[in-house]
Amino acid sequence: MKEWIFTTDHKRIGIMYLVGSMAAFVVAGIMALLIRLELSSLGPTLTDNATNYNVWLYFHGAAMILAFLIPSLTGFFANYLIPLMIGAPDVAFPRINAFSIWLFYVAIVLALSAFMVPDPPDVMWTGYPPYSVQTTGNTSMYVFTVHLLGFSSILGAVNFLCTVIYMRAPGMGWNQMNFFVWATLAAFVIQLIFIPVLAAAVTLLLFDKYFGTAFFNPDAGGDVLLYQNLFWFYSHPAVYVILIPAVGVVAEVMAGMARNPIFNYKVAVYGGAWAIVVLGSDVWVHHLYTSGMVDWLRIGMMVTTLIISIPVGLLMISLVGTLYRGSIQYNTAMLYAISVLFLFLIGGLTGIPLAMTSITLHLAETYFVMAHFHYVMAVSATFAVFSGVYYWFPKMTGRMANETIGKLGFVLNFVGINLTFWPLFSIGVDGMPRRYFDYAMFPEFEPTQKMATMGAIIIALSMVVVIFNWVYSAIAGVKAPLNPWGSKSMEWTHTQSPPGAGNFPTPPTVSADWSPYNYGKHTAQTI
Amino acid sequence: MTKWYAFAGAVLGVVSWATVAIASDQAAADAAAAAPAATQEEAVAADAAAPAADAAVAEEGAVPAADAAVAEEGAAPMEEAAVEPAAPAVEEHAAPAATVNNPAEGWNTLWHHVLIDLYVIGGIFALITIAFMVTYTRKRDDQEGDLPPMNLVLSLTWALIPAFIFMADDFYLAANGWKLWIDQRNVPEGALEIKGLAYMYEWEFEFENGAVLSGNESRENPILLPVGAPIVIRSHSDDVVHSLMFPDFRIKEDVMPGRTTFIWFMDSAPGDHLFTCTEYCGVGHSNMWGRVKTVPATEFEAWIAEKA
Ligand code: HEM
Ligand SMILES: [Cu+2]
Ligand SMILES: [Cu+2]
Numbered sequence: 001m002k003e004w005i006f007t008t009d010h011k012r013i014g015i016m017y018l019v020g021s022m023a024a025f026v027v028a029g030i031m032a033l034l035i036r037l038e039l040s041s042l043g044p045t046l047t048d049n050a051t052n053y054n055v056w057l058y059f060h061g062a063a064m065i066l067a068f069l070i071p072s073l074t075g076f077f078a079n080y081l082i083p084l085m086i087g088a089p090d091v092a093f094p095r096i097n098a099f100s101i102w103l104f105y106v107a108i109v110l111a112l113s114a115f116m117v118p119d120p121p122d123v124m125w126t127g128y129p130p131y132s133v134q135t136t137g138n139t140s141m142y143v144f145t146v147h148l149l150g151f152s153s154i155l156g157a158v159n160f161l162c163t164v165i166y167m168r169a170p171g172m173g174w175n176q177m178n179f180f181v182w183a184t185l186a187a188f189v190i191q192l193i194f195i196p197v198l199a200a201a202v203t204l205l206l207f208d209k210y211f212g213t214a215f216f217n218p219d220a221g222g223d224v225l226l227y228q229n230l231f232w233f234y235s236h237p238a239v240y241v242i243l244i245p246a247v248g249v250v251a252e253v254m255a256g257m258a259r260n261p262i263f264n265y266k267v268a269v270y271g272g273a274w275a276i277v278v279l280g281s282d283v284w285v286h287h288l289y290t291s292g293m294v295d296w297l298r299i300g301m302m303v304t305t306l307i308i309s310i311p312v313g314l315l316m317i318s319l320v321g322t323l324y325r326g327s328i329q330y331n332t333a334m335l336y337a338i339s340v341l342f343l344f345l346i347g348g349l350t351g352i353p354l355a356m357t358s359i360t361l362h363l364a365e366t367y368f369v370m371a372h373f374h375y376v377m378a379v380s381a382t383f384a385v386f387s388g389v390y391y392w393f394p395k396m397t398g399r400m401a402n403e404t405i406g407k408l409g410f411v412l413n414f415v416g417i418n419l420t421f422w423p424l425f426s427i428g429v430d431g432m433p434r435r436y437f438d439y440a441m442f443p444e445f446e447p448t449q450k451m452a453t454m455g456a457i458i459i460a461l462s463m464v465v466v467i468f469n470w471v472y473s474a475i476a477g478v479k480a481p482l483n484p485w486g487s488k489s490m491e492w493t494h495t496q497s498p499p500g501a502g503n504f505p506t507p508p509t510v511s512a513d514w515s516p517y518n519y520g521k522h523t524a525q526t527i
Numbered sequence: 528m529t530k531w532y533a534f535a536g537a538v539l540g541v542v543s544w545a546t547v548a549i550a551s552d553q554a555a556a557d558a559a560a561a562a563p564a565a566t567q568e569e570a571v572a573a574d575a576a577a578p579a580a581d582a583a584v585a586e587e588g589a590v591p592a593a594d595a596a597v598a599e600e601g602a603a604p605m606e607e608a609a610v611e612p613a614a615p616a617v618e619e620h621a622a623p624a625a626t627v628n629n630p631a632e633g634w635n636t637l638w639h640h641v642l643i644d645l646y647v648i649g650g651i652f653a654l655i656t657i658a659f660m661v662t663y664t665r666k667r668d669d670q671e672g673d674l675p676p677m678n679l680v681l682s683l684t685w686a687l688i689p690a691f692i693f694m695a696d697d698f699y700l701a702a703n704g705w706k707l708w709i710d711q712r713n714v715p716e717g718a719l720e721i722k723g724l725a726y727m728y729e730w731e732f733e734f735e736n737g738a739v740l741s742g743n744e745s746r747e748n749p750i751l752l753p754v755g756a757p758i759v760i761r762s763h764s765d766d767v768v769h770s771l772m773f774p775d776f777r778i779k780e781d782v783m784p785g786r787t788t789f790i791w792f793m794d795s796a797p798g799d800h801l802f803t804c805t806e807y808c809g810v811g812h813s814n815m816w817g818r819v820k821t822v823p824a825t826e827f828e829a830w831i832a833e834k835a
Contacts, residue, residue: 049810050810050811050812050813050814051810054807054809054810054812122809122810124807126807128768128806128807129767130766130767130768130784131767131768131807131808131809134766134767135809218783218784218785218786219784219785222785223785224768224783224784224785224786225783225786258663258672259665259670259671259672260671260672260673260674261672261674263674263685264677264682264685264686265677266682267682267683267685267686271686271690290770290779290780290781290805291781292780292781292783292786292788295708295712298708299705299708302701302704302705303697303701306697306698306700306701307694307697309693309696309697310689310690310693310694310697313689313690313693314686314689314690316652317685317689320652320655320656320659321674321685322674323656323659323660323663324659324663324674325663325672325673325674325675326659326663326672326673326674327663327664327665327666327670327671327672327673328659328660328663328664328665329664329665330664338656338660341652341656342653342656345649345652345653346649349645349648349649350645352641352644352645352700353638353641353645355700356637356641356700356701356704357704357708358630358633358634358637358704358705358707358708358711359634359637359638359641359704359707361634361711361777361778361779361780362634362774362777362778362779364779364805365770365772365779365805365806366805429638430774431772431774431775431803433772433803433804433805433813434805435807435812435813436812436813437812437813438813438814439813440813440814440816441801441803441816486669486671519671519672519674520671520672520673520674521676522674522676526676526677526678527677
């Protein structure tokens with residue numbers, strides 16, 4: 001126990017991130033189940049107090065994004081994999097790394113204690129004023145959770161930028177890095193630039209609510225739209241903090257299981273990931289299409305938002321192209337990864353109408369948006385996480401995850417999410433608003449809502465299977481061979497599973513031809 | 528090999544730019560034709576000014592490109608307004624409808640085009656992926672992939688051609704989206720003016736003759752509105768941010784303290800519609816809704832006169 005809590009080893013810290021973020025996922029998932037049960041019939045179902053529903057929804061949204069997806073993608077994967085992929089013994093600042101995991105755990109405990117105070121926050125994960133200032137709910141818990149997680153992320157960002165810049169194995173050029181390393185760098189650059197904006201916004205909220213300032217109060221000269229702009233100035237780029245590493249994980253799994261280089265690697269890095277970092281900072285108003293922003297800005301950001309389809313499309317082409325003339329093996333990790341290609345297609349393409357200002361005047365704040373972002377986050381990014389955990393499971397535990405249970409979990413999972421979220425597109429187009437405790441005005445939507453609830457129950461079941469499989473296989477799985485997938489990447493070729501202290505028995509050096517994707521006749525120069 | 532790709536790239540590049548040029552040109556022409564006499568801010572200013580000044584303000588403020596349109600389409604209703612400024616007549620509400628595009632119908636049409644676009648792109652990606660998935664399975668345990676080697680030309684070709692295609696599609700969608708946007712955001716002359724007020728948890732609508740109607744009561748007794756006439760609701764909030772959505776009219780806009788925002792819509796045939804709050808506003812958020820019913824203009828005039 002003690003050697004885990006006080007550890008400065010990046011692999012242990014990584015696994016602690018995984019455990020913490022999966023715990024957040026489970027609690028937030030239980031909230032999702034409560035939400036879905038409440039919606040399964042017209043009128044009050046589980047509770048007759050809408051505030052209970054609103055608190056569940058607040059916790060579900062905030063925890064899924066801030067405590068599950070961002071920490072698992074940039075906390076767990078980055079920590080565990082980056083030093084191994086670049087041939088480094090640890091990160092640049094191991095103690096700062098330990099400090100950031102503590103901050104993360106304190107934040108999770110703070111977020112969870114929302115259920116123990118008499119006035120839990122009910123401000124949704126967006127926390128818009130004036131509601132968040134006027135409510136009797138405890139907005140400060142939301143603000144401090146955001147502060148802690150943000151601080152933890154910034155420390156992580158500085159740490160990993162230094163690690164990748166200064167600690168690559170001797171001889172490793174920039175274009176010889178794994179795509180995942182690039183993807184994480186891009187995500188951390190976004191975090192470093194934009195988190196301070198979010199921190200400022202929520203801090204002003206705190207001042208307005210508890211110290212009587214009026215930054216967002218129009219009666220005293222403030223402006224309600226100021227907060228929304230600051231919030232999305234961070235939170236739109238934040239979806240790329242989720243998306244880019246998720247694509248990175250999927251790309252690694254597909255390259256490993258198809259034993260192929262990532263198709264058009266350099267374009268995926270520079271024209272995909274980095275182009276998104278640049279363009280992604282100029283599109284935040286697409287979250288404010290119906291917020292009363294000035295007309296020309298809404299039209300301008302429609303064009304920038306649509307243009308994001310270019311780098312995202314290039315990333316998709318790289319993923320699909322990686323299968324071309326590959327040697328594909330379908331294990332659980334690959335099933336999750338390859339299903340992301342289809343699910344992200346749904347999530348990404350439904351983003352196109354939402355980018356069009358005039359179409360969104362109707363679709364904003366409906367279940368169409370809800371279904372869209374669940375296909376992107378709850379399905380694609382989450383499946384990317386599961387895929388990565390299965391793929392690197394032998395590396396972390398030295399044992400193979402059980403394939404039969406794994407595939408059973410995957411099938412249940414896949415059926416469940418589509419049953420839950422696909423029907424919601426249609427009632428969204430028909431006008432079902434999100435964040436509704438009840439839908440008395442739309443009684444005709446009840447059957448669809450019921451179907452979604454059934455899907456959610458199947459998802460819950462599948463998660464029991466998945467988590468059972470991980471725990472069971474970590475304890476009693478078959479011993480894993482050194483390189484079970486025949487990968488060329490350094491974390492598999494240069495060290496044992498799990499790697500010991502210092503990571504590599506002998507510090508690796510690489511030649512100019514080496515690449516993590518040297519499958520077939522490829523060298524670093526032909527990728 | 529190399530030449531073939533370069534040639535294909537050049538051809539596709541030219542084709543996609545031509546598409547962009549044609550699409551945006553078309554949209555610009557339509558936009559110019561549809562541009563109303565005044566921009567929205569000016570229309571608000573005009574509202575505040577004395578009715579007699581209406582026409583003058585509108586004409587002065589108009590952008591040059593829109594002048595022709597004003598002369599052709601806008602002239603008739605504006606003269607009417609000048610002649611008979613007080614107590615808006617039934618005809619006045621009904622008159623412009625013939626020359627005004629109904630944004631909800633425009634929305635439905637554009638939505639249809641967008642869906643086709645999505646199905647085509649999605650279909651192509653999905654079919655290629657499935658084809659690869661079934662073709663390139665592992666045959667021997669030690670088999671490795673056989674992706675052809677990349678070089679600079681191939682790499683750029685595979686970046687630029689798709690980029691041009693995506694960009695052409697983006698501009699096509701943007702141009703059409705903008706066209707609809709112009710209809711949605713420019714309130715036609717002579718629209719029926721309603722003042723909206725939101726507070727936790729109720730809507731109030733004030734009509735031109737001073738009648739104030741409650742959203743909660745409208746669930747039992749729907750608010751009547753004239754069919755075929757443009758209707759504009761300019762709203763603000765007394766407490767937190769709310770949002771006024773008419774799902775059937777494909778429109779919504781947030782309603783907040785400190786600013787006035789508007790939505791406008793019209794109904795082509797008599798019918799029942801609902802409106803509801805779509806910005807989270809606390810415990811009563813899902814209970815902020817009501818009904819409207821569109822009826823012939825004469826019926827509406829009689830009904831609203833009674834409510835004054
Ligand atoms: C696992 C099954 C899940 C189910 C059944 C589910 C269900 C729901 C439902 C029903 C709502 C909206 C309810 C309403 O608008 O009234 C919602 C909101 C949301 N969900 Fe999920 N969800 C799931 C997973 C996830 C995951 C994995 C994420 C992200 C990682 C996520 C992120 C969100 C967010 C950000 C919101 C918006 C909260 C808000 O409106 O403030 N969900 N979810
Ligand atoms: Cu966004
Ligand atoms: Cu509301």
